[in-house]
Amino acid sequence: MFTSVESWNVKSLEALPSAPDQVVTNNRLGDDEHFIQKIISTIKKLQPSEEAFYVLDLGLVSNLMDTWKRNLPMVQSFYAVKCNPHPDLLATLAAQGSSFDCGSPSEIESILALGVSPDRIIYANPCKASSHIKYAAEVGVNVTTFDSVDEIEKIRKWHPKCSLLIRIKAPDESGCSFPLSSKFGALPEEVSLLLQGAQTAGLRVAGVSFHIGSKSYNFQAYKTAIEAAKEVFQEAARLCMPPMHVLDIGGGFVSEPSFFEAAAAVVKTSVETYFSAEERRSLKVIAEPGRFFAETAFTLVTNIIGKRVRGEVRQYWINEGFFGSMMCADPKTLLESCIALKCMYNNSDGIEKNPVLMVCGKATGCARTYSSTVFGPTCDSADKVLEGDQLPELEVNNLLVFLNMGAYTSACGSHFNGFGSAKITHLTN
Structure with a gap:
């Protein structure tokens, strides 16, 4: 179900590597909005693709194991493999x-x-x-x-x-x-x-x-x-x-x-x-x-591939959906964990220097929101990620980033309609 995994070993996000096997940092995704902007911009430069992808923070997994041992030292963990x-x-x-x-x-x-x-x-x-x-x-x-x-x-x-x-x-x-x-x-x-x-x-x-x-x-x-x-x-x-x-x-x-x-x-x-x-x-x-170790370690980055405006309603299509990573996801949780990265692309080098970030569930940083539906990429009308939620105005090629997407997500995905699961990259210490 998983495609090839790539390692990023970069000592500084300021200095972009010339090849995708040289660096990264260990930092908990979601704790620092500036970090999210940086890491996603970096990965998009190295991987200028419209495909959805995950970022796996292995440093966070190690931290969670430390948390487990500190709080339940008498309980041996048997990780539930089915979770991820x-x-x-x-x-x-x-x-x-x-x-x-x-x-x-x-x-x-x-x-x-x-x-x-x-x-x-x-x-x-x-x-x-x-x-x-x-x-x-x-x-x-x-x-x-x-x-x-x-x-x-x-x-x-x-x-x-x-x-x-x-x-x-x-x-x-x-x-x-x-x-x-x-x-x-x-x-x-x-x-x-x-x-x-x-x-x-x-x-x-x-x-x-x-x-x-x-x-x-x-x-x-x-x-x-x-x-x-x-x-x-x-x-x-x-x-x-x-x-x-x-x-x-x-x-x-x-x-x-x-x-x-x-x-x-x-x-x-x-x-x-x-x-x-x-x-x-x-x-x-x-x-x-299962969820304890997997959920927060994965962040899903999706690309808005289509848009339709009907009066005050906005409809968007992204390149992951119900038949991929969202089959077992709670829509309320998805909305609360969703971050929009606007203006990620321009006509010169493909990436904006300072993308605008908004926490969609709270609609912060935007003057106006619209009733919005987010569809997945398949031809099935049931392939909906969000429906009737308030989102800021977004455009094709903006990114929708979903935090805490490691539990029962890619593990439950299918290849329906010829769409596979999102690629997974990872951060290491």
Whole structure:
């Protein structure tokens, strides 16, 4: 899905490199509007194309890993590969000590190709094809999740040495943007039957997993889910099963510092509340963050390729859309993260020296705004990025820049109508 990745190694943005393999800086995109103007202008000079592209800030990924370790030092991260499988992102996380949550043989293969040991992979898909279970056995991925009797039988037949985590439904998914429990998670009344089924099959249930839903701002949901998980630990003990020792708290974390710190505090307090000091000595707590590491590290740069004026309404076409990077994006979030770079081009050298920047969601820096619709490039009328939002007057060849575009964006893109995913460049330390 991804086209070629280019590295930019430039020591100063003031001195433009003669070739695209000489510099860049580490600076968080979005924190400094001047930096955004500079980096995008620089990349456009090196890559004077109408194609949309991403900028990946690998320095920010490393900073986020430091934040994770500082706030949740007792929780091992298993990055959810499905969120964004870009090879450089995966390699950076691997180098920083992350383990990985994989949901398919393809994802497992991509992680093993990085030289990551299979014991740093959890096959976190509760429903797997038999051939996929056999593959996991062949490559030594020996931990997986389950939430049904039929899954127990498949694992017994094709990977009997695999350790299991019983996936339970989180009691509270309120406050998340994308609930998951309609598809996965055992109900409380199903837990005992599933544990007994695994016991009868001779399979080891090592622990419990849950997921409170993607992008959650309800931190207390971790508390109720950890309490529910402890009840499963107790049920396993009542059934005289080998002691469980793994608690998988799933994902749902956001990277905004205050929100993440609050969520981390709830997790730490809840583990201490429901698991005694003696139990915690042998307890391995893991998590499956995806959005936390990927979302803010990617910035999407699009080009306005068409415009139509109908009275007071403005309609624009850009070269990315619903079938590319915006399929799983929240339009409100897109608008709030959107920056317009006006007057990027002129007739002499193709680039304006001082492009006009406007934060579109706040409509700052412009005297007037118009009700606007932004379409993607395909011929499908459903391919809309924004509709009826207030934007400043824009022109063909202006740029629309979308911050925080790393989570479930390019990973969900298609090649519908012959349009592929945006190219990805990256910044390195």
